[in-house]
Amino acid sequence: MPADTPTLRAPELLAPAGDDECLRAAVANGADAVYFGLEDFNARRRAANFTLARLPEVMGYLHDRNVRGYVAFNTLIFSEELERAAGFVAGIVEAGADAVIVQDLGLLQLIRSIAPTLPVHASTQMTQTHAEGIELLGAMGVQRVILARELSIDEIAAIARSTRVELEVFVHGAICISYSGQCLASESLWGRSANRGVCAQACRLPYRLVVDGEVREAGGRPYLLSAKDLAAWDLIPRLLAAGVSGFKIEGRLKGPHYVAAATGAYRQAIDAAKAGREFSLGPEQKTVLTQSFSRGFTHGFLDGDRHQDLVDGRFPKSRGVDVGRVIGKTRQGVLVELRRGDDGGERSPLKPGDGVLFDAGEAEPDEQGGRVYAVEKADQQHSAGGHPATCVELRFGQGDVNVAAVAVGSVVWKTDDPAIRRELEKTYGRVDAVRRVPVRVRASVSSQRHLLIELEDDRGHVARVESQEPLAEARRHPLTGTLVEEQFSRLGDTPFELASVQVVDKGAAVASLPFMVPKSVLNQLRREAVRLLLEQRAAASRHGVADRNALMAIRYQMGHRACGKTADHWMTNPNLRILVRDLGQLDAVLKWHAEAGIGRLSAVYADLLDGAEDAKAVERCRAAGVPVGLATPRICKPGEEALMRVLADLGPDMILVRNLAALHLLREHVPQIPLVADHSLNAANEITAATLMELGVVGVTASYDLNVAQLAPLAAMLPGTVLEVVVYQHVPMFHMAHCLAAELSKTDDCRRCSRPCRRHRLHLRDRLGVDHPLLVDRAGRSTVYNRRAQSGAGLLPQLRSLSVGRWRVELLDESPSDARRLVETYAGWTE
Numbered sequence: 001m002p003a004d005t006p007t008l009r010a011p012e013l014l015a016p017a018g019d020d021e022c023l024r025a026a027v028a029n030g031a032d033a034v035y036f037g038l039e040d041f042n043a044r045r046r047a048a049n050f051t052l053a054r055l056p057e058v059m060g061y062l063h064d065r066n067v068r069g070y071v072a073f074n075t076l077i078f079s080e081e082l083e084r085a086a087g088f089v090a091g092i093v094e095a096g097a098d099a100v101i102v103q104d105l106g107l108l109q110l111i112r113s114i115a116p117t118l119p120v121h122a123s124t125q126m127t128q129t130h131a132e133g134i135e136l137l138g139a140m141g142v143q144r145v146i147l148a149r150e151l152s153i154d155e156i157a158a159i160a161r162s163t164r165v166e167l168e169v170f171v172h173g174a175i176c177i178s179y180s181g182q183c184l185a186s187e188s189l190w191g192r193s194a195n196r197g198v199c200a201q202a203c204r205l206p207y208r209l210v211v212d213g214e215v216r217e218a219g220g221r222p223y224l225l226s227a228k229d230l231a232a233w234d235l236i237p238r239l240l241a242a243g244v245s246g247f248k249i250e251g252r253l254k255g256p257h258y259v260a261a262a263t264g265a266y267r268q269a270i271d272a273a274k275a276g277r278e279f280s281l282g283p284e285q286k287t288v289l290t291q292s293f294s295r296g297f298t299h300g301f302l303d304g305d306r307h308q309d310l311v312d313g314r315f316p317k318s319r320g321v322d323v324g325r326v327i328g329k330t331r332q333g334v335l336v337e338l339r340r341g342d343d344g345g346e347r348s349p350l351k352p353g354d355g356v357l358f359d360a361g362e363a364e365p366d367e368q369g370g371r372v373y374a375v376e377k378a379d380q381q382h383s384a385g386g387h388p389a390t391c392v393e394l395r396f397g398q399g400d401v402n403v404a405a406v407a408v409g410s411v412v413w414k415t416d417d418p419a420i421r422r423e424l425e426k427t428y429g430r431v432d433a434v435r436r437v438p439v440r441v442r443a444s445v446s447s448q449r450h451l452l453i454e455l456e457d458d459r460g461h462v463a464r465v466e467s468q469e470p471l472a473e474a475r476r477h478p479l480t481g482t483l484v485e486e487q488f489s490r491l492g493d494t495p496f497e498l499a500s501v502q503v504v505d506k507g508a509a510v511a512s513l514p515f516m517v518p519k520s521v522l523n524q525l526r527r528e529a530v531r532l533l534l535e536q537r538a539a540a541s542r543h544g545v546a547d548r549n550a551l552m553a554i555r556y557q558m559g560h561r562a563c564g565k566t567a568d569h570w571m572t573n574p575n576l577r578i579l580v581r582d583l584g585q586l587d588a589v590l591k592w593h594a595e596a597g598i599g600r601l602s603a604v605y606a607d608l609l610d611g612a613e614d615a616k617a618v619e620r621c622r623a624a625g626v627p628v629g630l631a632t633p634r635i636c637k638p639g640e641e642a643l644m645r646v647l648a649d650l651g652p653d654m655i656l657v658r659n660l661a662a663l664h665l666l667r668e669h670v671p672q673i674p675l676v677a678d679h680s681l682n683a684a685n686e687i688t689a690a691t692l693m694e695l696g697v698v699g700v701t702a703s704y705d706l707n708v709a710q711l712a713p714l715a716a717m718l719p720g721t722v723l724e725v726v727v728y729q730h731v732p733m734f735h736m737a738h739c740l741a742a743e744l745s746k747t748d749d750c751r752r753c754s755r756p757c758r759r760h761r762l763h764l765r766d767r768l769g770v771d772h773p774l775l776v777d778r779a780g781r782s783t784v785y786n787r788r789a790q791s792g793a794g795l796l797p798q799l800r801s802l803s804v805g806r807w808r809v810e811l812l813d814e815s816p817s818d819a820r821r822l823v824e825t826y827a828g829w830t831e
Contacts, residue, residue, distance in 0.1 A: 123180075
């Protein structure tokens, strides 16, 4: 949906804070805003976080230093948690937060009802990749959208040209291999949901690619899903030009040294880009940034698809700086040839006290490493290129390192550098205001001969103060601009800096006024004016609570909303639906339906590879008299709109929509075709379900994050014709833009790819030996499914007690005979 070119606000640097020390590090090193979570409802529950009770203190600290504070409220909210969440919203508003970051559509609606003026930012957990979805969120009151990390700069620019909603991107830190908000791996394997803030990082475990039953050797790189860390300091000018407003550093689980190093580097990069100056990180700065935390750096997807650059695969955690390789051993230690940096010097000199790790290239549990006790110069060797190299002998404390277990040829990583840590700590030892606001002073004298001072900030707030006693006429030292400037420039640890002084008489600027003003009076007026200006700024940033009982009102009104919307009779009767992923499964299901009798199967969803297969599925279901729905991809990016139109043009009885952009496009293009929201839209509470109904769907699939007990209150709040529950499935663990099959075709360009993913059976084998199926969708994105099916067969009594009108069985790679057996089993439930 095209829009006028947006008026961009000044670029904003956002830094993470998991605790007080990180908060200070972010502020001291130049963050414009800090984002953090509270004790509940945030996607980094493992961080120390802050408490709702302390939030007023935290916001006061930030505002006193001219820094904004954004509260991460970015998890799915279950129905039974809505009341507690509403209390959190009110507390966040009253504490003076500048914005909240949300994932849950229901929470978004609740916030808009409780505090309509509080800015809401859509989390990257909302998986926004297209302007259509973003415009939909903008119409619902979202001020800013944090884009998915899988977009290129060109795609970001295309989105920015088509929306007036502010855009924010991650520029530094960890990359999730799955689309954020679409990862169910941790939930599926261990019951720890990433959508609930307790991700167990299944992507950082070792896997092996299996092609047609044969293991494809990865050359000592077992961590196939462990992405490098994003680092885009050199792309800031292009991102600014693309229309990005917010530049975000990931890392609420990381420490203050990382926050200080990353914030300082990106502060410099953004300031240089704003001023039109060239910028590059010097070798020393790169070393500091790498040492603070790094799994290796990458531009991620910002340059487009670069699958073979995204993952290193040798290790899943931060290693620090690669400083050399082991060339031998002595009786007392290890001989290391130090690597040279780009400038020809040592990449990062080793010193006593540094931490090192010896990496032999294997994922060994007993890797050797420890603190360096002594560094001795060794005989000079020559590197492979024939250039002189510095060699040192590293010695360790007794028992610290098993030197005999260190392999010659091992990479030497410097994992810690106390000297760097101390330098970074100095940056946030005492935190004064860093991002100061210019203020203007206007001095005049009233008709009663009282000195009048006006202090005005960049937002137009004006503090007016007046001297208590009349002024005496000056005999030798009149009031001059220089005198006012001298006293009012002493703004100390306030968030202000003096921009200009004007002395005024009868509305006109003058050089001086013929009155004597003691410096003590000017100082007292300065302090009072600063206090009043701070109060005005704080009051202006505060948002009021409009309706504390909004949740009760929303629930009451739900009975009068679109939740009663229905389509044909097969939308209203309790029924069974089957999702098939190949035509063989479809034929088996339709044959069973013909033999079992009319009414046993209410609809089939076809989630197939291309339009030709979709057309065949529609034709066969029509012939069998079975309503058919086609499924959109989970993601829609700029340029992929035609995929939605192809589905619609085939005239299915319904479409299973999996993202907001597809929902918006299809609602506008084919309003006559019923839409059913799939699980990927994360309906975990009744307000989210009702919101999706208002957006145009006639049915809602329950979030996969819900168990039976959590489904019950959601089902109780919705008509049975609305909710659809999947009772058999292979959970989609990872949904990725990263293509593991790219290694087979040796290209990152899908247009030139020979599509080995279509010709071969692909699996990921985990550390327990389980082969998880890997499928690639029509848009070229990969999904790894859990090999072990999740079934509700053992929960039949509980499921029957729910007010649910539609149950779904999702097939994956089952044979036609297995597909028929499953359908027969679950069809019995509806009898």
